[in-house]
Amino acid sequence: MRFSQDFIEKVSEANNLVDLISQYTQLKPSGSGLMGRCPFPDHAEKTASFSVSETKQVYHCFGCHKSGNMFSFLRDYQGMNFPEAVEYLANRASIPIPAPENDDPNRDQLADKKKALLKVNKVAADYFSDQLKRVSNDHPVKKYIASRGLTQEVIETFGIGYAIAEWDGLERHLQGKQISMTLAEEARLVKARNGKPGYFDLFRDRLMFPIFSPMGEPIAFGGRYLEKKETEPKYLNSPETPVFIKGKVLYGLSQTAKYIRSEDMALIVEGYMDLVSLYQAGIRNSVATMGTALTPDHGRMLKRMTKNVVALFDGDSAGMEAAERSLPILLAADLYPKGLTLPNNMDPDDYVKKYGAEALKIELERAPDLFVMILARWMEGYRGDASEKVKLADKLKPLYEVIPDQRLRDLYLAEAAQKMSVTLPWLRQAVGLQSSGPVYSQNRPGISRTVQPSMQPQNANPTPPAAVSDSAEGGKISLKGASKAEVMLLGLVLKSRANFERFVNEKVLDYIAHTGVKKILEKASDVYRQDLNKFDKLTSLLVSYVDHPELLFVAEPTPDGDPGFDEEKEMKLLGDCFKRVRDNFLRDQAKQLAQELKSEPSSEKLEQIMKAHRDRLSLNKG
Known part of the structure; x- marks a missing residue:
């Protein structure tokens, strides 16, 4: 919206x-x-x-x-x-969400229903959590938790609770909170009795895992039985409701998003306990699919946080089939998917307990590209017959069709062509792709991995104005290539109104060479002229528009954590920045005019060069 x-x-x-x-x-x-x-x-x-x-x-x-x-x-x-x-x-802040234009007239009613369902889920989550605290230490649920080694901190982090064995424990609790049973049934927490008045709990005698939205609201539940029951599934999940659509939710994301961003990698596991066990072991950048297949919405959610994913699959045929289904979805989401299967059909918890979290981290680092893993499976028993090559090309075609990154697609083409013992042009034509330039591939034994280019460090040297062709990258103002003086000036000018007033009064904007820095300061000048009171919030606005928001800040903290403030030193530093920016601008201007003078002699250009040198000399004397 x-x-x-x-x-x-x-x-x-x-x-x-x-x-x-x-x-x-x-x-x-x-x-x-x-x-x-x-x-x-x-x-x-x-x-x-x-x-x-x-x-x-x-x-x-x-x-x-x-x-x-x-x-x-x-x-x-x-x-x-x-x-x-x-x-x-x-x-x-209790601000009503505005209705979109041409919206469904029933939207307000649906919004109210969703709020009511979220309230019911919150009451239920608190109830399940409280019931877990109430049971004795020798209760089966406490013994199960102890066997899995879950700490109280992890239990609280994920809101884990317990649904008691009684048929109407939650139902009676909700009745006591004056919650409509019709609403509770719509939340899929209770169910009407067949041919009898009243309701019964959907979850009974199960370890409860609340499922949270990205905003931290409980939207559904998963319950694990404590003892194996032939007539009941191991995990019982909430059916879909207006607030819970399984294909658009990843379990644990509310708790693990910050770790996924900081690690720049997401580990995809299958269920609640896998994720919680890994979190307990210190591997916290995971999400779980709750026993369902990955969906395009899942792929888009992950793309917001990282492009690097490792999917952890069971080593049996069902696990490999799940891997095959996941690959086109992850590739279509413009992700870099890798795949990992644990030995002897071990689940993550078993593996970590036997070998330790560090061993699993090493395996994750070694995980091959999921494409390579699937290709190896498809080529089991491959003899290179002509018919096999055609059949394999047909299986590969849907994968190549969905990869948005042409570079990655070309590398995967080269990978497959080498392993299939076919020429690259033949495979490209066989999967219905047009030529997109040369691809180089080295012959390597065993499982190979696609090497992704790492980010280059920012150039510390000043970049001449002519080299900055475009100030916007990915819809943001780019500060790449700005000189140290301009970056320092930018941070100081945005730091206070006094600094900005001095910047405006001394007309330094005309000497800013870097396109991105100049665009930011022009935007700041517009805001400053329109409403002086908005200037204080200007930095908050700008951080959303620049590619390196950290460059908007300049103060360094002292060892005791107090940045301190020395007005005299700051004014001198600001003046030095003004001087350096002007000097850089005049120097680059003279160089550019000198280049133009070589190809097109002109007395006017010569005079401009002499003026730039005189201005620099005057500036340095001052």
Whole structure:
């Protein structure tokens, strides 16, 4: 759902970033803002380096350099996309969600129904959690939990509970809370008795796993039996409801999104207990499919957090069939899927208990591309007969058709051509693809893996203006290639109104060479001229529009965690930045004019070069 800019601003004004982040780390006043330990899981620190500005509504970690506003925090820490973050913050501030134009007239009624169902699920989740606390230590559910080695911290993190064996335990509890049984039945928590008045609980004598939305709301449940029962499934899952569509939900994502982002990899497992056991063992970047097949919606959800996924499958035929079904979905989502099967049909919990979490981490790092794994299975007993080559090409064709990244597709083509002992042009034609340039492949024994290019470090040297051809990458303003002086100036100018006023009064904008930096400062100037009071929130707006938001911040904390402030030093530093930016601009201008003068002599250009040199000389004397 798309929200208007006015609504987004209304939601932003009604929420406070300090209140939001204070749920995850303790913040203390320091200088003009607040400081605390970084809440992100990939940054373990002993001294506080995480700064939050209540005035500007932005955060920045001087240790790991994560920066952003309340929307980016919910994205990176909770795994929410932008509409989900807006909706979460709107609900948090009790702001009604606007109805889209030309919307279904029954939308308000459906929205009210969803809120009511979420309320029922919350009551049920609290009930199941309380029942687990009430049972004695020698109860079978407590013995089962002990056998799996689950700690109280993990139980609380995932809201694990217990549905008692009685037929109407939850039903009586809901009745006591004045909750309509019709609504409870619609939430798939109770069911009407056949031919008799009243209702009975759907979940009985089961270990309960609440399923949460990205916004942390319980939307459904999964229940595991404690003792094997021939007439009942091992896991009983909530049927779909208006708030729960299984193909659009990944179990554990609410708790693990921040680890997936920090690790830049998602491990896909099959069920609740697999995920919880891995979390307990310290492997926390996992999601579970709840026993159902992966869907395109699952792929899109993962793509928001990382492109790197490892799917963990059972080693039996059912597991390999699941791997085959998953591959085109993960490839179509523009992900880099790898596959892993554990030996002797072990589940993740068994493997970790026998070999340890570090051993599993090593296996995950070694996992081959899922494409290569599936290709190897399809080629079991392959003899290279002509008919086999044609049949295999037909099986590969649907995979190549869905890969959006042409580079990855070409590498997979080369991989398959080499293993099938066919020429690359033949395979390309056999799967219905047009030529897209040369592909180089080395002969390698055993299972091979596609090497993905790593990100190149940002060039520390200043880039001439002519080299910056486009300031927007992926819809964002790019700061790549900006000189150190311009980056320092940008952070200082956005730091305070006083600094920005000096920047405007000294007309430094005309000397900014980098397209991206100039675009940001032009936007800041527009905001400053239109409404002085909006300037304080400007940085919060800008972090969503730049590719490196950490460059909008300049202050470094002292060892005790207090950034401190020295006005005289800051004014001198700002003046030095102005001077350096002007000098760089005039130097590059003179160089460019000199190049033009060689090909097209002109007295006017010569005079411009001399003026640039005189201005530089005057600037350095000053």
